Amino acid sequence: MGGDDAPEAIVAGAVEAVRAGERVVLVGDRARLEPLLPRRGRPDVVHSPVAIAMDDGPVAVRRRENASVRVAMGLVKDGRACAAVSCGNTGATLVAAILDLGVADGVERPAIATVLPRADGGRLVLLDAGANVDCRPEQLASFALLGVAYAEALGMRNPRVGLLSNGEEDRKGNMQVRATLPLLRELPILVVGNVEPPAAMEGACDVLVCDGFVGNILLKAAEGAVTTVVGLLREEVRRSVPGMTGAFLLRGAIERFRDRVAWDAHGGALLLGTGGLVVVGHGRANPVAVHRAVELARRSSEQGLLDALSKRLGDRVSR
């Protein structure tokens, strides 16, 4: 029931996913969902009469045990679903996950981890991408452990951890960053120090740690800049290349390249550090993004991500 174009976009995405072979359960108000479903190839529906709104706070989530996001977490807890996907209120998803699935051993707070493509062909795990807007240094340090465990589960060896900052020198950063760097250096992980956004995108580190406010701003700034740039480039090509030739030549290149760069190509990101698999979708999710979020959830489950994370986390926490 959550997301800017819910439930229509969510239902359309779920239907697309089912047609592609995914097994999806929609949790929400049956009276609103049923009319949107096709006759054939429809997802299951679990009725939940209550929804958390985009501007509801944590208290609402705590009180409304029958809210759709909490019912969805309950399905995961009971083993009736392998993962929960939510495109609604991120804070509410976090609180529901903590309440119903619990926090994993050795984790201070769950965090949203996004995987970004790097200019050097590698991948960058960024966390927190938006779950926790105000963080203590100990929480950031815990994100580093989560990020390393996730990077390893993705197949990276000896992931290098960077702390997002406005300069690479140790004394750069705000108070939060300056208090966090020494804590990172005490952990059994490979820390490269403070890292600025361009260096991270070029491959200076494999895991980039920040609070959820700054991480979210970083992602959205990159997304906004790329959109602006592609728009201006189209315009330039239209002006400078005679006739349709240039536009024609470019179209394929721009499309493939957007696909490759698309900062939200996954449609969602994993909420790491809870007792179950949770995917947080984009608030502006369209059906394609919803389908991708479902794929990410199913793939993570098939790969046994939760066990891999808890094993790697446990190894490090016990050190």
Next chain:
Amino acid sequence: MGGDDAPEAIVAGAVEAVRAGERVVLVGDRARLEPLLPRRGRPDVVHSPVAIAMDDGPVAVRRRENASVRVAMGLVKDGRACAAVSCGNTGATLVAAILDLGVADGVERPAIATVLPRADGGRLVLLDAGANVDCRPEQLASFALLGVAYAEALGMRNPRVGLLSNGEEDRKGNMQVRATLPLLRELPILVVGNVEPPAAMEGACDVLVCDGFVGNILLKAAEGAVTTVVGLLREEVRRSVPGMTGAFLLRGAIERFRDRVAWDAHGGALLLGTGGLVVVGHGRANPVAVHRAVELARRSSEQGLLDALSKRLGDRVSR
């Protein structure tokens, strides 16, 4: 003496500026600067034996009154220069400006203001772009006043102010943002509320307010994303367009477009809210960027920016 490639890149930029008709005084170690200067068309040199390093703190700036950045501020204070340009330690430049030029009436802390191109053809004044990494809500409110005065001085009418956040609803944002929004709404300015980076780049506001840590991350994330994207696009075009035709057709477009988008095309940004004109250059400044920073300083002086700012600021503060 400040900047990653100082003094070579700074001197080369100053020489380029002088050749283009600017009047430039270099402040620094004469023994190191003189060998870099050409016989003709050379900037003046004011000797200062001491430099502030990139990792020096505020105390060093306070103690070393003969450091080059402080001597440069002194030239502005004494009316011997119309503006100071520094590509060195940003924190040191801020402290030197406060110590030697003072803080303007009604201003809590000076802030760095950057002007960005928007997708809708307009301009976006972003501040603070990196002078103050930890800010109280009252300081952010003061940045809003500074930003509006600057936008008006640039010719914008009734500039709309947005507060950078991770969501547009009033209850979004971290503690700092949530405490700042009500303060902004009490000021005699037009406040649109919380604004996310993509919306700001598309034209949702004319002035975007944030602390210097987040503002710097935003700018560098946008810069990094654009660089990555242009690189990938070049690669795609090379792969997809037969022969040299595509590359040839594209080259002009990409160049003009980079020129238009280039987030650091100005070579520097103004430090607003002190008793003199100060331009903070990019730490990685190359000669072209230094030349542009000098142009920005001279143009701002010719336009009487300081008087315009203090008048507009005074009008609002007295309300």
